Amino acid sequence: MRVFVTGATGFIGTAIVQELINAGHQVLGLARSDASAGKLISAGAEVHRGDLEDLDSLRTGAAETDGVIHAGFIHDFTRFPEVCKVDKLAIKTIGEVLAGSNRPFIVTSGTALVSPGKLATEEIIPLFNPAWPRASEQTADAVAELGVRAASLRLSPSVHGEGDHHGFIPILVNIAREKGFSAYIGEGINRWNAVHRLDAAHLFRLALENAVPSARYHAAAEEAITVKAIAEAIGKQLNIPVKSIAPEAAAEHFGWFAHMAAIDCPASSKLTQEGLKWRPTHSKLLADIENGVYTK
Numbered sequence: 001m002r003v004f005v006t007g008a009t010g011f012i013g014t015a016i017v018q019e020l021i022n023a024g025h026q027v028l029g030l031a032r033s034d035a036s037a038g039k040l041i042s043a044g045a046e047v048h049r050g051d052l053e054d055l056d057s058l059r060t061g062a063a064e065t066d067g068v069i070h071a072g073f074i075h076d077f078t079r080f081p082e083v084c085k086v087d088k089l090a091i092k093t094i095g096e097v098l099a100g101s102n103r104p105f106i107v108t109s110g111t112a113l114v115s116p117g118k119l120a121t122e123e124i125i126p127l128f129n130p131a132w133p134r135a136s137e138q139t140a141d142a143v144a145e146l147g148v149r150a151a152s153l154r155l156s157p158s159v160h161g162e163g164d165h166h167g168f169i170p171i172l173v174n175i176a177r178e179k180g181f182s183a184y185i186g187e188g189i190n191r192w193n194a195v196h197r198l199d200a201a202h203l204f205r206l207a208l209e210n211a212v213p214s215a216r217y218h219a220a221a222e223e224a225i226t227v228k229a230i231a232e233a234i235g236k237q238l239n240i241p242v243k244s245i246a247p248e249a250a251a252e253h254f255g256w257f258a259h260m261a262a263i264d265c266p267a268s269s270k271l272t273q274e275g276l277k278w279r280p281t282h283s284k285l286l287a288d289i290e291n292g293v294y295t296k
Contacts, residue, residue, distance in 0.1 A: 002026040003208065004065040006052060006090070007072030007108075008045065009036040011164055012155070015201035016071055017043050023205055028065055030057065030072065052090045062097040067104040067208055070094065075166070077256065084133040091136060095143030095150060104211035105150040106204060107140040111193055111220055111267040112157045112260070119223070120154075120193075120267040122216040137216070144213035151215040153207050157265060159219070160288050161197040168192075169285070171257055173234055173294050182235035182242045183261075185250050188228025190264035193220040196282035206276040217272045221280035224266035233289040 003020055007013040008029030017027050017040070027045035030052075031037040037047040048064075050057020052072050062068050070091060074083040091107055098105055113132055114120035128138055136152065143150040158168050176182040195203075200219040207217050228244075235242035250258040272278055288294070 001066045001208075002028060002064070004028045004030070004048070004061040004068045005045075006030045006058070006068075006070045009039045010071065011167070012159055012197055012200055013071045014039065014043065015197045016069060016204045017045050019198075019201040019205050021045065025205075028061060030061060052086055055089070055093045058090055058093050059097050062094045068094055068098065069106045069204055069208055071108050071204070073108065081133045084135065088135050088139050091139040091143065095139075095146060095148055098143070098148045099146035102147060102149055104208050105140070105143060105148050106207050106211060107136050107150060107152050109136045109152045109154045109216075110157065111154045111218060112263060112265045114154065114265075114267065117264045118266075120218070120265065122218055122268075122271045125216070141214050149211040149213050151207060151211045151213065151217065153204060153217045153219060154267075155200060155219050156193045156195045156221075156267065157260065157263075158192055158194040158285055159197050159200050160194060160285050160293070161282070162293055164197070164294070168257075168260060169230070169234075169289065169294050172230065172261070173238070175254060175257070176231075176234050176238055176240060179253065181240050182231045182238065183245045183253055184228045184231040184242075185245060185247055185262050188226055188231060188244060190227050190262060191224035191266045192227060192230070192263075193223055193265060193267040194225055194285040195219045195221040195280065196284075196288075198282045199280040203272070203276065203278050206278055210276055217276065218267055218269040219272075220267040220269040221282075222284055223268055225285055227261065229286060230289070233286050234294070237289060237292060237295040
C-alpha cells in the first residue's frame with residue numbers, strides 16, 4: 001500500500017514511517033522544510049512538499065495514495081483554538097478527496113479527555129466540548145459517512161521513548177529542574193495511561209490495514225500510572241526532593257501544564273488489542289524514566 005503520512009518527521013511520525021516501510025508499504029511523507037525532506041529520504045520514504053495549512057498539498061497527497069495516516073498537528077498551545085481549526089479543515093480536506101473510495105484514513109486523537117476520572121474505553125464517544133475545541137474524532141466520523149474507512153486512533157498522554165524532547169514527561173522534567181524538586185498534586189493518585197512510541201507506531205499500521213469506519217483504537221499499553229509514581233521516578237533520576245503541592249498551588253508551580261498534571265485519565269486498550277491483535281512489547285514509562293531516557 002502507498003500511504004500518505006502527515007506529521008511524518010515528528011517524534012511519532014518517524015516511527016510510523018519506519019514501521020510502514022519495514023512492513024512493505026511505500027510512504028509519501030508530508031514535509032515543509034528541506035531538513036524534513038532529508039529525514040524522509042534517509043528513511044526510505046518519498047517526499048511530498050507542503051504543510052497542514054496548504055490544502056492543495058493535502059489534496060494531492062491523498063489523491064496519489066491508497067490510504068492516509070494523519071499524525072500531524074501544530075503543537076502551539078498559545079493559539080490552540082486556531083490550530084484545532086487547522087486540524088479540522090485538514091481532516092475534512094483529505095476526507096473529501098478519499099470520498100467514495102473506501103480507502104483507510106487514520107486520524108490521531110487522544111485518550112486523556114475521553115472520560116476523566118473514569119476508565120476510558122474505545123466504546124465511549126464523548127460529546128464535543130467547546131472548552132476543548134479539538135474536533136478530530138467528530139470530523140473523522142463525518143468523513144466516514146462519505147464512504148471512507150476513517151477511524152480515530154487515540155494516543156496516550158505520554159507517548160514515551162528515546163527522542164522524546166517535547167512531550168509531557170520532558171515538560172515535567174524541565175519544571176522539576178527549574179523548581180529544584182519534583183512535584184505531584186495532593187496525594188498524587190491521579191493516573192495517566194502511557195505507550196511507547198514504537199508500540200504506538202505498530203498500532204497505527206495495524207489500524208491502517210484493518211480500519212473499520214468510525215472505530216476508536218486506543219494506543220494505551222499501560223492502563224494507569226499514578227502521577228506520584230512518575231514524579232518519584234523523575235526525582236530519583238535528577239537526585240532532587242519529591243514533594244506534594246496543594247491543588248491551589250498547582251497553577252503557580254506547573255503553569256499552563258497544571259491541568260494535565262492534575263488530570264485522572266486511565267484508559268483501557270482491551271478492545272483494540274483483541275480486535276487488531278496488538279501486543280505492546282516495548283519498555284514501560286517508568287522504566288524509560290529510571291533508565292535515564294529523559295535525564296541524559
